Amino acid sequence: MPFSDPQRDDYRELAAVYDDWQYLYPQPFALSLRPRLVSVLDEFSTPRESYADLGCGTGLLAAWWKQRYPEWHVFGVDRSPAMIERALQTATRSAQKQALMQWGLTTRGLRASSFDEMMAAAEQMQAGGPAPSPPTTSLADSRGSATDITADQPQDQAPSKSGVDFRVQGLDAIDLPEPIGLATCVFDGINHILRVPDLVAAFRSIRSSLAEGGLFVFDLVHEAVFAEAFDGAVVRKGPGLVVTADSIHFTRGDHLFGKTTFAVFREENGAWRRYDAEISERCWRRKEIVEALESAGLSLLRQDDIDPAKEPEFQLPRTFWICRRPLEGSHR
Ligand SMILES: C[S@@+](CC[C@H](N)C(=O)[O-])C[C@H]1O[C@@H](n2cnc3c(N)ncnc32)[C@H](O)[C@@H]1O
Incomplete structure (x- = not known):
């Protein structure tokens, strides 16, 4: 089965609890990358104010980007219909969760409540009112069915709460309505690709989705610690x-x-x-990545290491890659 087959959704069940799992850590992985991404933007120019998070999952990073840079056009792409369905709901959940953290009102403090009840309480407190009584609908009721969403259609039928344009697409078949100035693929998205031809197809498709001079940034589990x-x-x-x-x-x-x-x-x-x-x-080796980038026509600008000893918000050593689609006629 090709990896972009929309029928195959490894995250079909996990999507519903993905954010809850991620918030068991001090912060979700994708949000830990925020300072690095802002630095990329400061250091390297982007040709357009359009951003796409590829393999965006539940959309936390894309929603944050839209919040921080409201004038940018922001897209989120994932092959999992279930993850995209969660992403459509993301903005308010993450904003509420952030507010909850700010007030030191950790989940521990509201042990008896369900996640949605806590979010409702946080929302009410944010608005300055007393915490509401528990909602009558259950989490299970409020969860839609992944089958509601078919490839590349949610943006027309179910606008996201964050203003992000989320789409069900594989990394090897990205089709966005405008060229992208900065694309990211974080938290093992590239490690999820299992074969060299699929890696090259993904990099080619990412290159085509970028504007000339556009940046592509991704992370990998460090090959030295993969096993x-x-x-x-x-x-x-x-x-x-x-x-x-x-x-x-x-x-x-x-x-x-x-x-x-x-x-x-x-x-x-x-x-x-x-x-x-x-x-x-898959454990991708540096040589394999460099060759695939080159064959797809993406220039590697820099590769950094992420060392949890220096950045404890990360659990594992990783590599962080910054690439660019060269300007036509340029050799890089
Ligand atoms: C570990 S999750 C990371 C999600 C999100 N980036 C985050 O940081 O929380 C990996 C995501 O990549 C998506 N993914 C894996 N392979 C993909 C592919 N070939 N095309 C599009 N999305 C893919 C999965 O569906 C999943 O949502």
Whole structure:
């Protein structure tokens, strides 16, 4: 099955609990990258004020971008209809969550409440009123069905709450209504690609989506720690949430792969509900990435290391890549 087949949605179940899992950390991974992305923007010029987060998941980063740079046109692209469906709801949830954090009103303080009840309380407090009584609809009720969304149509039928234009598209088939000045693909998006031809197809499609001179930024799990990262079980717990992630790594030919089996349990209306996912990734070596970028016509401007010893908001050593679509006629 080709990796961009819209029928294959590894995140179909995980989408519903993805943000809750991410907020078990001090902050979601994508939001930890904000200072780096702002620095990229300061250091390198972009030809247009249009931004696309590719493999955007639940859209936290794209929604934040739109909030920080309201004049930019902001797009979010993901092959998972379930993640895009969550992304359409994201802005208010993340804004409320941020507000909740600011007031020090952690989930611990509202242990008995469901996530949506806490969000409703935060919203009410933000508006200056007393916390409302719990909503009568359950989380499960408020969750739509992923089958509502078909490829490339949500922006017409269900506008996002953040003002971001979210679309169901594979990285190898990006089709946006305008050339992009800055594109990102963060939190292992590129590691999710499993074959060299698919990597090259993705980079080509990303190049085509960029304006001339446009930037493309992405991260990878550092190849030196990939095997270690995909080895063994981890359990993370928060109020009303238990996330188990069991990882293995294996080689096929000369290549290293990892697979994580997630089982997430969330307490909903007094009962525990289970969400499953199995996510496969590939350890991309620097040489393979450099060759694929070159073959797709993207210039590598810089590659940095992310070291959790210096930046504790990151759990794992990573590499951070900054590339550009060269101007026509230029050699770089
Ligand atoms: C680990 S999640 C990261 C989501 C988001 N960027 C974040 O930081 O939270 C990886 C995302 O990449 C998406 N993805 C993986 N392969 C993709 C592909 N070939 N095309 C489009 N999206 C893809 C998945 O559906 C998933 O939403």
